[in-house]
Amino acid sequence: xxxxxxxxxxxxxxxxxxxxxxxxxxxxxxxxxxxxxxxxxxxxxxxxxxxxxxxxxxxxxxxxxxxxxxxxxxxxxxxxxxxxxxxxxxxxxxxxxxxxxxxxxxxxxxxxxxxxxxxxxxxxxxxxxxxxxxxxxxxxxxxxxxxxxxxxxxxxxxxxxxxxxxxxxxxxxxxxxxxxxxxxxxxxxxxxxxxxxxxxxxxxxxxxxxxxxxxxxxxxxxxxxxxxxxx
Amino acid sequence: xxxxxxxxxxxxxxxxxxxxxxxxxxxxxxxxxxxxxxxxxxxxxxxxxxxxxxxxxxxxxxxxxxxxxxxxxxxxxxxxxxxxxxxxxxxxxxxxxxxxxxxxxxxxxxxxxxxxxxxxxxxxxxxxxxxxxxxxxxxxxxxxxxxxxxxxxxxxxxxxxxxxxxxxxxxxxxxxxxxxxxxxxxxxxxxxxxxxxxxxxxxxxxxxxxxxxxxxxxxxxxxxxxxxxxxxxxxxxxxxxxxxxxxxxxxxxxxxxxxxxxxxxxxxxxxxxxxxxxxxxxxxxxxxxxxxxxxxxxxxxxxxxxxxxxxxxxxxxxxxxxxxxxxxxxxxxxxxxxxxxxxxxxxxxx
Ligand code: SF4
Ligand code: SF4
Ligand code: SF4
Ligand code: SF4
Ligand code: SF4
Numbered sequence: 001x002x003x004x005x006x007x008x009x010x011x012x013x014x015x016x017x018x019x020x021x022x023x024x025x026x027x028x029x030x031x032x033x034x035x036x037x038x039x040x041x042x043x044x045x046x047x048x049x050x051x052x053x054x055x056x057x058x059x060x061x062x063x064x065x066x067x068x069x070x071x072x073x074x075x076x077x078x079x080x081x082x083x084x085x086x087x088x089x090x091x092x093x094x095x096x097x098x099x100x101x102x103x104x105x106x107x108x109x110x111x112x113x114x115x116x117x118x119x120x121x122x123x124x125x126x127x128x129x130x131x132x133x134x135x136x137x138x139x140x141x142x143x144x145x146x147x148x149x150x151x152x153x154x155x156x157x158x159x160x161x162x163x164x165x166x167x168x169x170x171x172x173x174x175x176x177x178x179x180x181x182x183x184x185x186x187x188x189x190x191x192x193x194x195x196x197x198x199x200x201x202x203x204x205x206x207x208x209x210x211x212x213x214x215x216x217x218x219x220x221x222x223x224x225x226x227x228x229x230x231x
Numbered sequence: 232x233x234x235x236x237x238x239x240x241x242x243x244x245x246x247x248x249x250x251x252x253x254x255x256x257x258x259x260x261x262x263x264x265x266x267x268x269x270x271x272x273x274x275x276x277x278x279x280x281x282x283x284x285x286x287x288x289x290x291x292x293x294x295x296x297x298x299x300x301x302x303x304x305x306x307x308x309x310x311x312x313x314x315x316x317x318x319x320x321x322x323x324x325x326x327x328x329x330x331x332x333x334x335x336x337x338x339x340x341x342x343x344x345x346x347x348x349x350x351x352x353x354x355x356x357x358x359x360x361x362x363x364x365x366x367x368x369x370x371x372x373x374x375x376x377x378x379x380x381x382x383x384x385x386x387x388x389x390x391x392x393x394x395x396x397x398x399x400x401x402x403x404x405x406x407x408x409x410x411x412x413x414x415x416x417x418x419x420x421x422x423x424x425x426x427x428x429x430x431x432x433x434x435x436x437x438x439x440x441x442x443x444x445x446x447x448x449x450x451x452x453x454x455x456x457x458x459x460x461x462x463x464x465x466x467x468x469x470x471x472x473x474x475x476x477x478x479x480x481x482x483x484x485x486x487x488x489x490x491x492x493x494x495x496x497x498x499x500x501x502x503x504x505x506x507x508x509x510x511x512x513x514x515x516x517x518x519x520x521x522x523x524x525x526x527x528x529x530x531x532x533x534x535x536x537x538x539x540x541x542x543x544x545x546x547x548x549x550x551x552x553x554x555x556x557x558x559x560x561x562x563x564x565x566x567x568x569x570x571x572x573x574x575x576x577x578x579x580x581x
Contacts, residue, residue, distance in 0.1 A: 034499050132499055144517030149479035152564060153298050153510075155269045155288035160566055169476040169566050194516040195531065197476045204476065204566045 007039035013058030143174030290486030333384030338486030375559025472532035479512035
């Protein structure tokens with residue numbers, strides 16, 4: 001079987017998503033039996049040639065990075081945005097919908113993105129299922145569940161009912177509600193779910209006496225990165 | 232008045248009974264885990280709780296249709312494909328499920344009908360046949376209970392081996408099956424004769440529980456069916472849809488929602504894999520997405536209606552029963568507080 005040539009590239013980011021991949025340890029070694037990792041700055045690998053799959057973490061913060069992402073797209077067959085930085089320009093983590101003055105552009109403002117791995121950082125299990133689909137030539141399917149529905153599978157007591165803010169009802173699942181399992185409200189790092197109802201969510205918070213964070217009102221007008229990423 | 236055979240079990244003998252049963256059966260029961268009551272496997276009968284003032288979060292369904300289940304595994308060995316079907320494990324296990332409430336017992340009867348259609352689902356049906364059910368009547372009602380309206384509780388009609396009614400320091404045990412009868416005769420030191428007033432005591436207890444319940448006025452189920460059929464195009468569905476967050480929680484913790492997704496997980500070297508089934512929810516946009524990308528229920532109201540109409544109309548067409556057992560879990564967990572009893576009342580007035 002032809003081994004996929006894979007590159008991992010960083011724009012402006014904390015490199016936390018790459019750390020999630022490296023944390024896979026033995027299971028990453030198993031992956032490396034099936035792909036050729038040709039470029040990864042953290043591991044000192046440099047390639048500058050065509051790849052089958054490019055993973056890109058980080059957002060675009062300068063013209064140089066805008067040129068770089070176009071150049072990477074030009075020589076990769078499949079391009080994957082890693083983490084909330086690449087997906088939304090870190091808006092879901094920073095809760096900054098349309099007010100920011102610093103440049104933090106999601107990469108799909110410049111290039112077509114084939115798949116997104118969401119979250120801050122990405123979920124390493126989800127990375128494994130994506131890479132396995134690519135190796136087998138399958139289409140990767142993002143989770144279409146909400147964090148809420150994953151939360152009830154864990155039989156958690158709902159934080160909203162205890163009076164705490166939790167963005168689970170509007171957030172795309174795939175993380176198995178890991179924050180709630182650790183007693184913290186979901187802060188929405190995976191972005192919006194398939195068909196979220198933000199105004200109903202605001203009403204629901206009101207009725208439970210939970211104060212409405214102002215970014216939710218901003219989010220009502222859309223996440224502010226100008227493309228239809230939630231269809 | 233109840234027609235089934237009755238016995239008495241003094242409460243201090245319950246653990247003795249469960250201990251004996253645990254020699255033959257794997258015991259499952261509501262269990263206290265970090266402040267929540269959940270159904271789980273019990274290793275020691277001291278973990279069994281018979282009094283708790285809430286329902287387990289996820290219904291007993293999860294023990295019959297697990298939220299994630301490997302159906303079979305396969306492996307390529309010397310150009311041969313070896314399949315190991317997990318059905319063998321299902322068939323081998325003997326389980327006793329203790330502490331099931333009437334609404335959950337009724338839901339198992341509904342799941343049995345759903346999963347017996349067509350070729351049948353041997354995994355779910357297998358578990359239903361090899362599980363002994365020891366139910367227990369609710370001592371109090373929860374704000375969302377309305378099982379009286381759906382005719383599924385607080386006393387189940389059938390679908391159990393034993394059903395315990397809590398009276399002072401003893402339980403009245405209702406014998407619901409031949410298997411239950413055998414357990415009673417094998418343990419005569421525990422199953423004492425019932426008193427002649429015990430049937431009346433059950434009656435009184437049922438009346439008391441029903442009087443506490445916030446249930447819509449009971450109507451004939453065909454009247455309900457017709458009312459739903461007539462209401463399909465009324466405007467109020469849009470009002471509910473405006474409130475709904477499409478989060479899917481109501482499906483996942485409904486004792487009769489049985490929809491699932493199936494996929495294959497293949498190891499990287501392509502030599503091994505498994506077929507997995509997980510729960511799915513008709514509130515998700517992806518639920519009706521077909522291979523070409525079309526989505527048949529794009530409107531939120533059409534998805535909300537799918538859930539409600541499945542319970543009260545499609546299910547009647549399909550298995551001859553409504554598939555709501557009045558447990559109230561769907562609105563107890565609903566972040567938008569969409570109360571099914573309000574919907575029913577609107578439909579009946581409509
Ligand atoms: S705690 Fe959060 S994720 Fe869990 S059910 Fe409540 S709102 Fe949803
Ligand atoms: S629970 Fe929410 S904040 Fe936590 S990882 Fe999942 S999406 Fe991100
Ligand atoms: S529809 Fe709601 S009330 Fe009826 S059985 Fe399901 S969860 Fe219970
Ligand atoms: S269609 Fe919806 S309401 Fe009906 S069983 Fe499936 S998930 Fe439940
Ligand atoms: S739980 Fe409530 S908000 Fe969530 S999908 Fe069901 S009806 Fe809608």
